[in-house]
Amino acid sequence: MSLPDDGTPALLAEQRSGDNAPALSVSELSGALKRTVESAFGHVRVRGEISGWKRHASGHCYFTLKDENACIDAVLWKGQAAALAFRPEDGAEVIATGKLTTYPGRSKYQVVVTRLELAGEGALMALLDKRRRALAAEGLFSEERKRRLPYLPRVIGVVTSPTGAVIRDILHRLEDRCPTHVIVWPVPVQGEGAAAKVAQAIRGFGALPKDSAIPRPDLLIVARGGGSIEDLWAFNEEDVVRAAAESPIPLISAVGHETDTTLIDFASDRRAPTPTAAAEMAVPVRAELVAFLAELGHRQSACVTRSLVRGGERLEQSAARWPAPANLFAPLAQRLDEVGDRLPRALTQRTAHARAELAAVAPRLQARLLNHRIERGQEQLASLWRLAELAHPERPLQRGFVRVTDRAGKTLVHAATARAAGEVDLHFADGKVAARVGDAATPRAFRPAKRVERGGSTSYPPGQPGLFDSED
Known part of the structure; x- marks a missing residue:
């Protein structure tokens, strides 16, 4: 809608000559604002307190910087977030360096942070104190959790830089006191990624199996030389403190000089003022x-x-x-003599009684034994007689069998033997019959004939010989 020359609103918007305020689209206006803001505030440093810190699954971090009167949104992209030297928390006072830009999708402006630092040592100490109180409230620093160090560890694991003077001091002191097997897990002890490497080394030593090729340490030493609070900050990170508290192996912290204190000192089982002192605590003097x-x-x-x-x-x-031995054993010796005197008489008397008892029962015992033997003998004889009857050669003749013998009375059991003998005797149950053995190669025709019973005897028709009739 446009206004006519007299100021009255019109129904339709019209473009008039000389009009220096053309209508812009929302995107055009948002883009103009973005260019203007980024051009005017291409580099800013903002001091404020972190609020609403949130790390997205993508790795980007979103938060708000605020003071007592105002607030401004901020974003820290994934690459810059990974390079942070500390872990931001709500309430930490920081100085954010970056550029101001707008977010057209929500008509808001925000700071794209490229570097995030704590606002001075006071802010660093405040963050450290806040973190210490939070971890202490979880019980990670309680004395009940601390364990005794092994008196003479066979293997010691050391988490430190492999190139610094710290590891040389530890090894030299251990060699002087009591030579021990030492395994070094090299890590950076300050700067970007140091905290993650230290925590990984502590957990790595604890995860070693007891039967692995690398021996599992009996004691751990986490060590670093002295430095400023910024140099030692990796040992104040929550991940390192939790790894020390959860370590299944007793741990000595030896970070910094005697006056330096880090949060790992509270979580460890023993704090050493220096790395050299840690070696002295680890082993006795040989x-x-x-x-x-x-x-x-x-x-x-x-x-x-x-x-x-x-x-x-x-x-x-x-x-x-x-008392004297003679007095002590005299009554026993006398008692032994008395028993020795009575023993022969008692044996003679007992023998006489035994003989009398035996003489009284001997007749009864002899008769009973004799009768028993006779009965057993009769039973055995009857059994043998029955067996002999069954085995007698004449026994089968009662059942219709015939026994063949030669003239000398020898029993023949083979046909060849019978043919060789020529003349044989056939033994029946009721008598003996002589017979002559014919040639088996020229057998006679034989035809069974009907039996004729006469006068209780069996006969055959004339001309029909009997089975055992001999031929002349």
């Missing part, structure tokens, strides 16, 4: 240990000797109060 063992051996020998001496003295004192 010479002192040998001397101590020798002293213990001497004391043990002295105790044994003293015990033997005192035992002998007590034995002598007790023996002095005992």
Whole structure:
């Protein structure tokens, strides 16, 4: 809608000559604003307190910078967020460096942060104190969680820089006191990514199996030389503190000089003022240990000797109060003599009684034994007689069998033997019949004939020989 010359609103918008305010689209206006803001505020440094810190799944971080009167949105892209030297938290006072831009999608402006730093040492200490109180409230620093260090560890794991003077001091001190197997896990101890590497090393040592090719340490030392609070900040990061608190291996923290304090010192099982002191805590002095063992051996020998001496003295004192051996054993000896005198008489008397008892029962025992033997003999004889009857050669003749013998009475069991004998005897149950063995190669025709029973005897028709009739 446009206004006519007299100022009255018109129904339709019209473009008039000399009009220096043409209508812009929303996108054109947003783009103009973006260019203007980025041109005027291409580089800014803003100091404020972090609020609403949020790390997106993409890795980008979104938050708000505020003071007592105003606030401004800020964004930290993934690449810059990974390079941060500390872990931002709500309430931390920081200085954000970047550029101001607009977000047309929501008609708002924000700071695209390229660098984020704590606003001075005071802000750093405030953040450190806040983090310390939060972790202490979780119980990570409680004394009940701290464990005793092993007296003489076989393997010591050291988490430190492999090129600094710290590892040389530790190894030299261990060599002087008590040579021990040392495994070094090299890590950066300051700068970008140092905290993540230190935490990874602590957890890596704890994850080693006991039967692996790399021996699992009995004790860990996390060490770094002295420096400013910014140099030691990696050991104040929450990830490092939690890794130290969760370590299954006892841990000594030796970060900085004696006056330096980091949060890992509160979570470790023992804090050493210096790396050299950590090596002294880790192992005893070998010479002192040998001397101590020798002293213990001497004391043990002295105790044994003293015990033997005192035992002998007590034995002598007790023996002095005992009666004389002759008086002590005299009643027993007399009792033994009396028993020895009575023993032969008792044996003679007992033998006589036994003989009398045996003489009284002997007749009954002999008769009973004789009857028993006779009965058993009769039973065995009857059994043998039955067996002999069954085995008698004439027994089968009762069932219709015939026994063939030669003229000498020898039993023939083979046809060849019978043919060789020529003349045989056929033994029946009721008598013997002589017979002659014919040639089997020229058998006679034989035709069974009807039997004729006459007068209780069996006969055959004339001309029909019997089975056992001999031929002349």
